[in-house]
Amino acid sequence: MGKRTNTAYWTGKHWRIDVQHNGRRRSFYSAKPGRTGQREANAKADAWLDDGINPRGERISTLYPRWFATMQETTSAGNCRNIASRWKIWILPMIGSKRITSLTEQDVQEVVNKAYAAGKSKKTLKSICADMRAFFKYCRLCRLSTFNPEALHIPAGARYKGKQVLQPADLVKLFNIDTTTYNHQTVPDEYINAYRFQVLTGLRPGEVIGLTWADIHGDTVHICRSVNIKGEQTRGKNENAVRSFTVSALARRVLDTQRAETGSTGSVFQITSEPHYYRRWKVYCAANGLTPCSLYELRHTFVSVVKTLPAGEVKGLVGHSEDMDTFGVYAHTLAGDAENTARAVNGVFLRVLKNA
Template sequence: MGKRTNTARWTGKMWRIDVQQDGKRKSFYSSRPGRTGQREANAKADAWLDDGIAARAPKVADAGKLWLHEVEVTTCTTNYRPTESRWRNWILPAIGTLRVNKLTDQDLQEVINNAYTAGRSRKVLKLLAADMRAFCKYCRKAKLSAYIPEDLKIPAGARYKGKTILQPADLVKLFNVDTTTYRGQTVQDEYINAYRFQVLTGLRPGELLGLDWADIHGNTVNVCRSINIIGEETCGKNENAVRSFQLSTLARHVLEEQREATGGVGSVFHILNEQQYYRRWKAYCTANGLTQCSLYELRHTFVSVVKTLPAGEVKDLVGHSEDMDTFGVYSHALTGDAEDTAQAVNGVFLQVLKNA
């Protein structure tokens, strides 16, 4: 069976699409202007290709099990788990009983619309759209369907989930108070330098856990591994996660204190796992009256503080691609060279702490 991997194109007079199946090539046309004509030509091609698909293609629920198994064996656990959850909670209830070769853009759009109506964030809606496109691609590869989603839209009113960041008064406390409460007693917080270093560098929580002293050479930090939420060592969230950056003066001072406390061998911060780290961070916030925020929001705090710096410099520091909207996603309201960037970061933090 052939499968359509392209879409109709306007020739100047009409829409045309060329497809091939079992060595036979055919062209389909539509003279209707606009996207209506494009969809019509594509539908004709799909109908012809569908002739090579089994008369009773599997239901979405059955094909979905096979697709999820492929996701599980070809990606990491931390990607599979949320994908499976979105499938089970949003996609399966809406289209699970439909045949894969009968799906339409409207069927998939309703999944997104239902999640939007339920108040899910723009990020979740985009992930749902990506999941369904990936599922349809799997069905085409498995010769279960020739359907290609072409017109899925994220509702204009969808917004990214609001984030909480540390405010200047919180930062003053963070950099001046070393103690926390443990079993009713005021004690030294063993992770105080981890909190400070994460705020000063914008490291992801997993990158902080995976940082070894061997990764630090003078003023240069090489980020080359991450420990995920279930304790697995990975190469990081994406290809941009592996990176190097220069330490600001404040960050270097924090590391010097950590080296004196731990001896500078093996793991930098000796954190057992992310869950324990988060519990200790929450306890520190409660004990010292800091705004409660997540570990990942310490990264948001960093980007918010340095948002006056050039976007290109900040992308390199936090491991974002060129097309990532770093400030749009990570920056929130506050009440040339690698060394230049490091000192610029240092100056911004000193100014915030001084003004607070």
């Protein structure tokens, strides 16, 4: 208990007690009549003396900018834009007006439930949960609250948003057709090697744009920067984004072709911006009859192709943490997968029967 030496007194309207803690002075009140009110005011003062937390608490909408400022100092601008968007759309409208000390676990769970009911993907729901957990951790560290939503969870029915990936027939076209259309004419595609390298390595679009020849040493590629959609250079999405890997023979061939065309200084693929890169990719797909997909889905294509490799190896290549469900999120069905699985199952049973 805090060292309170006084007790609440009746002012004629309510009970009041004045206390001081670490140079700060506060007053606590209770409008309840009789000794019940006096005990309540004293209890509020004792709680504040014990943990320094104001029992009334500040509103979430007031505390959010303070937490968000710390995020701006410690994470990328692109990540901050996503955080700000989720808070504006989902979190603040639901709990922004509530006081931090009056929140319940159901209050924050309803934020997730509403986003789920609106059809948001499992990935978005996980991000909303992560945002709120980080915010409440900040509040605990600042001794603004002791609230910890341990039971916060994603509804069981949540699913990852379906992604489009290039099928084997699309990959054949990608690695055999170098041309696209420009002003209604067939011309060589200036970014063809970038498309191919991204599919062969699983790099994020920003990592492809940020790659320089100085990052490549023999067969080893060091990923140490990314350029986001705003043209801002960052260290990457997270700490796992900075990584090194050895390229495959096919990827090395693509790099050799690119070096012969542009030289070996500066940017590898000389992409002016991600929006321009994406526009050219969409034109290439339309011109050559490829399954329409986004640049980021080229990363999904890579994981879908190599999903038979050990998960630990793939995580290192694409820059995922140990607890990231790489195959669950990024691996998708390719044409022929079902038939290959059936043949594999058939082979297992044949071996068992033969051994028996």
